[in-house]
Structures are given as structure tokens and as C-alpha cells.
Amino acid sequence: MSSQLNERVALVTGGSRGIGLAVAKALLAEGASVVICARRQESLDEALDELRPLGRVEGRVCDVGRFAEVAELFQFMDETFGRIDFLINNAGVGRFAPIGEIDPATWDEVIATNLSGVFYCCHQAIPLMKKGGGGFIINIGSLAGKHAFAGASAYCASKFGLGGLSEAMMLDLRHDKIRVSTIMPGSVDTKFGGADRPAADWKIAPEHIAETVLHLLMMPERSLVSQVEMRPSRPPKK
Numbered sequence: 001m002s003s004q005l006n007e008r009v010a011l012v013t014g015g016s017r018g019i020g021l022a023v024a025k026a027l028l029a030e031g032a033s034v035v036i037c038a039r040r041q042e043s044l045d046e047a048l049d050e051l052r053p054l055g056r057v058e059g060r061v062c063d064v065g066r067f068a069e070v071a072e073l074f075q076f077m078d079e080t081f082g083r084i085d086f087l088i089n090n091a092g093v094g095r096f097a098p099i100g101e102i103d104p105a106t107w108d109e110v111i112a113t114n115l116s117g118v119f120y121c122c123h124q125a126i127p128l129m130k131k132g133g134g135g136f137i138i139n140i141g142s143l144a145g146k147h148a149f150a151g152a153s154a155y156c157a158s159k160f161g162l163g164g165l166s167e168a169m170m171l172d173l174r175h176d177k178i179r180v181s182t183i184m185p186g187s188v189d190t191k192f193g194g195a196d197r198p199a200a201d202w203k204i205a206p207e208h209i210a211e212t213v214l215h216l217l218m219m220p221e222r223s224l225v226s227q228v229e230m231r232p233s234r235p236p237k238k
């Protein structure tokens, strides 16, 4: 087995299923040590059963939208590994309704998870990365962060915000040997937005996003692909 990322330590938020789980598998296959987090212990346990045969992996319950929980997660990372090389900000929720039907609690949940959660994780990761001599932050945005659509105000606001955060952060952090890239996928074949979401083989596979994550991490150190737009190559014609 290849092991290009041996000795590297990665945190994948929302690593218990979908894109995050595929990214965790890909990182383990390349020899990295991986920590995943999610809000629910049961989903973490199921994922850990699948991941443990692949390498060194730990799972922690953490809601990325709550700063105190994020701080605890990074305390665990520091005590266990003493470093973090890769932060994959993937945790996200999709709540879709016309603007007049979105209640403030739903708005707060989407912004806390998809936008503030990324800031909280970066806030904790940056000092550790600097201490270790550098790092790589990959944010999983969305094409909904570039192109708004009806019924998605909260989600679009969170992902447009994430686009701005990512770009400004990239400009700050490259001087500290910390690279920041954002992957903006279109439809990916996961249960995002609800367990009843039908599978569709025209959508991007989560494993393809994971491959892109690996490509970015393995780019030569003096170059940086700051944004990647990924679309299904043959969606149904409208």
C-alpha cells in the first residue's frame, strides 16, 4: 500500500458518512492518522468500525457549531498527536425552504454549522499548524456558494459566506506555510439534506471528492489550487 502521507495527522469534520467518510478512508489509505468528528456517537461508531481496519483513526463527538466543543476536540488532537497537518472542514447541513418559511433556529443551525463551525475549527487549528511548521486546510463549500437557487437562502448564505472566509483566509495564511483550498461540488451522491434522498448514479461519487482532496494535498508545496468547482459530468437534461 502506498503511504505518501505517513506521519501526517488529519481532522475530518463530519467524517461519519458521505463525503467526510470517503475522505477519511482516502487519507488512511495514504498512511495519515485521522480523527473524525460528528454530532452523534452512533454514527461515529458505525464509521469507526469501517475505518479501523484501514489505519490509525479516532472519533470524537463534536458539534462544530459550538465553540466549546471544538476547543475540546482540538485539546484532544493536541494531547493525542501534538500536531495537525490537514484540516478538512466538511461538516455541513442542508435545510431547504423558501425564505418566508425559515425559522430563526433553522437559520442559526445552518450558519453555525456551515460557516461559524469552519471559523471555530480554523481558529483552533492555525496555532497548532504554525507550531508544526505549516499545514493544509480544505473547505468543502458548494456550487450553491457561487450560484443561488430558490428555496436555499440559508444554505446559500452559509456557502457564499464560506467562499469569502476561505479566500481571505487563504491570503492571510499562505505566508505561514498554511495552504487553503475550497472544493465546491455540485450534486454528490450522499444522504445530504435527508435520509430519504434517493441515490443517483449521475451524481458525483463521494470518493471522487476524496480523490480531489488527495490531489490538492499532494500538490507541490510552492503551488496552490485555491478553488475547485466539481460538477456531475452528465446530469439529467432539464
Ligand SMILES: NC(=O)c1ccc[n+]([C@@H]2O[C@H](COP(=O)([O-])OP(=O)(O)OC[C@H]3O[C@@H](n4cnc5c(N)ncnc54)[C@H](OP(=O)(O)O)[C@@H]3O)[C@@H](O)[C@H]2O)c1
Binding pocket: 013, 014, 015, 016, 017, 018, 019, 020, 037, 038, 039, 040, 041, 043, 044, 062, 063, 064, 065, 090, 091, 092, 093, 113, 117, 140, 141, 142, 143, 184, 185, 186, 187, 188, 189, 190, 191, 192, 193
Ligand atoms: N451532497 C451534496 O450534494 C453536496 C453538494 C455540495 C456540497 N456539499 C457539502 O459537502 C459536505 C458534506 O456533505 P455530505 O453530502 O457528505 O452530507 P451528509 O452525508 O449528510 O454527511 C454530513 C456529515 O456531517 C456531520 N455533521 C452534520 N452537522 C454537524 C455538526 N454541526 N458538527 C459536526 N458534524 C456534523 C454528520 O454527522 P452527524 O449527523 O452525526 O452530526 C455527517 O457525518 C457539506 O458541507 C455539504 O454542504 C454536499
